[in-house]
Amino acid sequence: MKRVFLLTDANGDRQFAEDCLPITLGGAAADIVLPGLQDEVVVAHIALTDGHAFIQPESGAVPLFHNHERLQASAWLKSGDQVQLGQVLLHWQVKGDQVYISMSAATAAGTGKTGLTPPLEPPENHRPLPVVEAVPAPVKNRSLNLEKSVGSRKSTQALGAPGKPEKLLITNKVTTNFSDSPCTPISCMSFSRPTDLSRLKRxxxxxxxxxxxxxxxxxxxxxxxxxxxxxxxxxxxxxxxxxxxxxxxxxxxxxxxxxxxxxxxxxxxxxxxxxxxxxxxxxxxxMHERPGRITLKTLPDVAIQLFVDAEPVELDASSTAGIERGEHRLRIQTDWYLPVERVFDVIGLGRSQILELTLLPAWADVQIRSQPEGAQVRNNGELLGVTPLETRLLKGEQRLMLEKKLFKTASLEVNVIAGEALLLDAIVLTPADGQLKIESQPEVATLQVDGHYQGTTPTVVALSSGTEHQLQLSKPGYTAWRQSITLEPGQLLSLKADLKPAYATIFINAEPADAKLRVDGKAQGNATQRLRLTSRSHRLEIYRDGYETWSLTVTPDAANSRTFNVALKTAAQARIEATPTTIAALARQLLRLVRPDGRFMMGASRREAGRRANESPRLIELKRPFYFGEKEVTNAEYRQFRQQHRSGRADGADLDGDQQPVAGISHADAARYCNWLSRKQGLPEAYRLQAGHMQLVRPVNTGYRLPSEAEWAYVARKLGRTDIARYPWSGSYPPTQVIGNFADARISDTLAETISGYDDQYRGSAPVGSFSAFPEGFYDLGGNVAEWMNDYYAVYPGEASQLVQDPFGPDKGKHYVVRGSSWRHGNITELRLSYRDYSRKPRADIGFRLARYAD
Missing domain, CATH: 2.60.40 (Immunoglobulin-like)
Incomplete structure (x- = not known):
């Protein structure tokens, strides 16, 4: 099928067949007229070869651009191409078997200026056309049924398709009858066609x-x-x-x-x-099934909610929902009607089904009457009307509120049963309370109404109307104010009360006689005097230089006078009294306060049975109060400081129980434990490391330390007694009852010396505090484990008459003093409280207890 060409230019719309090609573009004599050219000028030809259109320039009268590239040789025309010929733009569009050619003024894009921008260099892959003689036929007349003759103009160049070697000949005469030919507006020119052989090859x-x-x-x-x-x-x-x-x-x-x-x-x-x-x-x-379309129709027709298998499902405007195929439990809910449940078999597959339901009322008719009438009735905040009232209430527990001016709001709970009428009458409204606004001078007076506390002034309280009320205002230091009032419903009564001061008498006797008195921070002269004070709280202070100030907060009673006898204490007396009698190093590691009283003699006389030579008498005086451990330090307490410590076993006995005394530690280990406790409580460390030894800091501070030998001897032998104790029990050797942990029958298979017939139930050490205290408050000063003392070991001959105060032993030495018997001791020498031992190495029967100065 041959193509049809449709041309749109300044002369209107025209149509011609492809047999009419080639056509010329130029002056008035050309097939397509370009403005501004002489009549005989031909700018370009458009022709076909093998069914493909191309354009060939004729002269350089105007610049030609094909798709923005300068046209110097023939070029193929494709759908969407543009050819600029001077000031005219030719558009070439191919749609199926139709070719649209339109002409418009050429304009530079975005500038409004005519013309296309020429390329920087000429296009490639074009070759010059072969030259043949041809005489184009000028178009003299474009009316229908017109025979055209070729004039005497001659062309020196034949049309050649791009890249085609063959020549195209243009006949020197073309005759076209527009009445019989599709080339109505444009004259036809013939040219040579491809042969049948070429078509077969293709x-x-x-x-x-x-x-x-x-x-x-x-x-x-x-x-x-x-x-x-x-x-x-x-x-x-x-x-x-x-x-x-x-x-x-x-x-x-x-x-x-x-x-x-x-x-x-x-x-x-x-x-x-x-x-x-x-x-x-x-x-x-x-492929997934479409849900069935279930339309719900209710009688009456009301808005409903649908639940399918307990899950909410949305309904559209026609009360239709999509539900998957199968059996489902449908539940329909709505306001004011009882819910309905149905088991429904849904067909599914997008098919429609209708479910018709009759709804039953979920309400009851209610009549409400009140005395007086005219009360507003509300249900859950919603106003239902005014009494007397007939209304509907939903089933279940409902809370009704009846409100009327000058009356208290009445509240009642009713149980509504659907379909059962309910009558609520004889609801009596109580008159509204009145309000009392009360102030006082001075303020913050306590208000009581009918004997009940109602706050402090200024205040506003609600009181029942029509009833007499008894008011009372009271404030320390002032006389009580009283009044009776009766309020009308809704009445606001304002009162202001002036309180009168109340006075009371106090007598003070103070020592020393020249002590001074302050009352509420103001000086009042000598402390010994008679005072007249208001019956409110007052702060009394009695003071004198060199004495601790005495103070007391007192509220005088106007009906009864009071007397205070005060003896001021010196700073030292006050400090002593303020010192706690017990302290705790750890949770249960208690130390008791010891206040030494007078001198005492350490050591033993030469005539004492079992006495050793190192027990020379010494005259001692302890001046500073100190704390002394109730019990020996346990394995559990020591392991808080050194977790890996084990006291182990000895002589077939286990010594490592948590509550057994720690053993097998050196004197230095015990001193380090004391420093650790001091750091925990923010106390100064009592020991410092010097030349490889833990040396006591002097002067001695208040940090935890080991007891001095003199402190241990004072507690063990003198504290609370008139005579010096010889044994850690009352009486002579051997003990007649079990009073401590010593070498007994249980360890007689190992030790040579034991107490005959004695059995304390322990082969080795016992849990601390297992036996009675001796003296009161202190345990195991004899037996269990012997104890490290702070002092280096030394002997003191000839000091029986030489007084020594607060001794801590020599500054250096090779051994440390060990005091007290242990579970390994059983003879008379070792069990005496004056027995002195020494060591520089740990032993399975040596432990320690704590001490520290109180100030």
Missing amino acids: GIVAVLAVLVLLALFVLLATPVEIQITPEPEAVAVKGMFPLFSLAGRRLALPGNYRITAVREGYFDIDEPLSVNNGGLQIVKLV
Whole structure:
């Protein structure tokens, strides 16, 4: 089928067939007239070769641009091309078998200026056209049914298609009858056509090309098997390449496609498909059922809520919901009607079903009456009306409020049963309270109404109307104010009370006689005097230089006078009294306060049985009060400081129980434990490391330390006694009853010396505090483990008459003093409280207890 050309230019719309080509563009003599040119000027020709259109420039009368590139030789015309010929722009559009040619004024894009920008260099791959003689026929008349003759003008260049070697000859005469020819507006010119042989060649080439393409498709395509459950009524696959079906499968080139499938009662499938290179590709898809459409119709027709299997489901405007196929429990709820439940079998597959339901009322008719009438009735804040009232209430517990001016709001709970009428009458409203606004001078006076506390002034309180009330205001230091009032409903009564001061008498006797007195921070002269004070709280202070100030807060009673006898204490006396009698190093590690009283003699006389030579008498006086451990330090307490310590076993006895005394530690280990406790309580450390030894800091501070030998001897032998004790029990050796942990019958298989007939139930050490205290408040000063003392070991001959105060032993030495007997001791020498031992190495029967100065 031959193409039809449609031309639109300044002369209007025209139409011609492809047989009319070639055509000329130029002056008034050309087929397409360009403005501003002489009549005989030809700018370009448009022609066909092998069915393809091309344009060929004729002269350089005007610049020509093809798609913005300068046109110097013939060029193919494709759909969308633009050709600028001077000030005219030719548009070439191909749509099927129609070619649209339109002419417009050429304008530079975005500037409004005419013309196209010429390229920087001429286009390539063009060759000059062959030169042939041709005489174009000028168009003298464009009316219909006009025979044209070729004039005497001659052309020196024939039309040549781009890249074509063959020549095109233009005849020197063309005769066109526009009444019989499709070339109505433009004169036709004939030119040579391709031969039938060339058409055959092109056909063979086209067939071969199709066969090659088919072979390539088969080699490159991937077999695709699409499995859809259930089987759809129609399936389609669309994509960038066509698919071919073969043996139930599809062949597709690699790329992206979309699968669509439809089946009645199911949702359509529209899924992407990506085909890759390789073997068989299986695609499995499932079609999902459409839910059934269930329309609910209720009588009466009201707005409802739908629950399907206890889950809420939204309804559309026609009360229709989509529900999956199968048996479901439907519940319909609405205001003012009882809920309805049905088991319903849904067909599904997008089919419609109707469920009709009759709703039963969920309310009851209620009559409400009050005395007086005219009370507003509210239910959950909503105003229902004014009494007497007939209304409806939903079933269940309902809270009604009746309100009327000058009356208290009445509140009642009612249980409404659906369908059962309810009468609420004889509701009596109570008159409203009145209000009392009361102030006092001075303020903050306590208000009591009818004997009940109502706050402090200024205040506002609600009081029942029509009843007499007794008011009382009281404030320390002032006389009570009283008044009776009766309030009307809704009345606000304001009162202001002036309180009168009340006075009381106090007598003070103070020592020393020249002590001074302050009352509420103001000096009042000598402390010994008679005072007249208001009966409110007052702060009394009695003071004198060199004495601790005495103070007391007192509230005088106007009905009864009071007397205070005060003896001021010196600073030292006050400090002593303020010292606590017990302190705790750890949670249960208690130390007791010891206040030494007078001198005492350490050591033993030469005549004492069991006495050793190192027990020379010494005259001692302890001046500073000190704290002394109630019990020996336990394994558990020591392991808080050194977790890995183990006291181990000795002589077949286990010594490592948590409550047994720690043993097997050096004197230095005990001193380090004391420093650790001091740091925990913010006390100064009592020991410092010097030349490899833990030395006591002197003067001695208040940090935790080991007892001095003199402190230990004072507590063990003198504290609380008139005579010096010889043994850690009352009486002579051996003990007649179990009073401590010594070498007994249980360890007689190992030790040579034990107390005959004595059994304290322990082979080794016992838990601390297992036996009675001796003296009172202190345990195991004899028995259990012997104890490290702070002092270096030394002997003191000839000091029986030489007084020594607060001694701590020599500044240096090789051994440390060990005092007290242990579970290994059983003879008279070792069990005496004057027995002195020494060591510089740890032992299984040596432990320690704590001490520190009180100030």
